[in-house]
Amino acid sequence: MKNCVFNGWLFLDKPAGPSSNKVLQTVRKLYGFSKGGFVGTLDPNASGFLPIAIGKATKTIKYLENCEKEYEFRVDWSKKTSTGDSEGHTISKSDLFPLETKIRNSLKIIKGLKTQIPPSYSAIKVNGKRAYKLAREGISFKIHARPIKIYDLKMISTNQSNLTDFYVRCSSGTYIRSLAESIADECNAICHVTELRRTGFGKLNKKLISLDSLSSLMHIDSLIEELKPIDYIFDKEIKIEIDYNDVKLLLNGVKISIKKSILDKINAKQSITGKIFIVSYKRDFLAIGKLIKNDFYPKEVFDLSE
Numbered sequence: 001m002k003n004c005v006f007n008g009w010l011f012l013d014k015p016a017g018p019s020s021n022k023v024l025q026t027v028r029k030l031y032g033f034s035k036g037g038f039v040g041t042l043d044p045n046a047s048g049f050l051p052i053a054i055g056k057a058t059k060t061i062k063y064l065e066n067c068e069k070e071y072e073f074r075v076d077w078s079k080k081t082s083t084g085d086s087e088g089h090t091i092s093k094s095d096l097f098p099l100e101t102k103i104r105n106s107l108k109i110i111k112g113l114k115t116q117i118p119p120s121y122s123a124i125k126v127n128g129k130r131a132y133k134l135a136r137e138g139i140s141f142k143i144h145a146r147p148i149k150i151y152d153l154k155m156i157s158t159n160q161s162n163l164t165d166f167y168v169r170c171s172s173g174t175y176i177r178s179l180a181e182s183i184a185d186e187c188n189a190i191c192h193v194t195e196l197r198r199t200g201f202g203k204l205n206k207k208l209i210s211l212d213s214l215s216s217l218m219h220i221d222s223l224i225e226e227l228k229p230i231d232y233i234f235d236k237e238i239k240i241e242i243d244y245n246d247v248k249l250l251l252n253g254v255k256i257s258i259k260k261s262i263l264d265k266i267n268a269k270q271s272i273t274g275k276i277f278i279v280s281y282k283r284d285f286l287a288i289g290k291l292i293k294n295d296f297y298p299k300e301v302f303d304l305s306e
Helices: 020-030 055-063 100-110 131-136 176-186 211-215 220-225 244-251
Strands: 008-014 036-038 047-054 069-076 079-081 090-093 150-158 163-170 192-201 238-241 276-281 284-292 295-301
Touching: 008 020, 008 055, 008 211, 020 036, 020 047, 020 211, 036 055, 047 055, 069 176, 079 192, 100 150, 100 176, 163 176, 163 192, 176 192, 244 276, 244 284, 244 295, 276 295
Parallel strands: 047 192, 238 276
Antiparallel strands: 008 047, 036 047, 069 163, 069 192, 079 090, 150 163, 276 284, 284 295
16 A cells, blocks of 8 residues: 555544554555544544544644534443543542432533633643643643633533443533543532443544545555545635636645635625635645635645655
């Protein structure tokens, strides 16, 4: 596969167990060790939606970083752990199982959270070092609260075995382990997360492929079929089709003028500074940029023929 060029997005169903980076390296190997990257790190024990960029799609990762996420998670009310999940050591135990009405009332309060303090065992950098490394070394440090937004939060089910399942749709940067502990605090209880699955990522298609299924594909064509086009993530951005004469200018990073006939097809109110536009030639993705009056200024240019 060394001579094959792979470019596009892969929507993977990450299994629980391996780290997000280990999964990425496995995928890269399948695609001939192409350049790769992912958006939204999942903890090793977490599963679900992991968008992976292959080849030149890595240049568009930043456009997905602030997408809202959806999760389903299970909490165990019997104990609190150092990491907020099953990996940590037990800090305290309890026989208290919150009543269903108490849990539901707590969710109304948690939905209004504007900030959150990430867990100590997280990948956040503190003075240039990962927080989880400092925590493991027993070094004292402080993580400042960060802004978050909870769009939806509900209880899926609860039983008499100290377990409750939840669903949440939240902003990027929300830590589910901290969210679960906030719910417990409102219930005057303790808990830790035992299962976590990401079920949605922005407006992206939720049809995922498992790592096992991907690994079983034996033909290059089958691997290519699993890749979404680079511009797939820009479903709501306005796309402009240009003439052949402008292609060379664009590939050299030079601004191009958009014909009035083309501009008339787009809503003039949307042609404002700061809005992202997509430019293509014969439906082949070429560039991401801004439209200022009748000039298109490229920010990212993609020559997919290379």
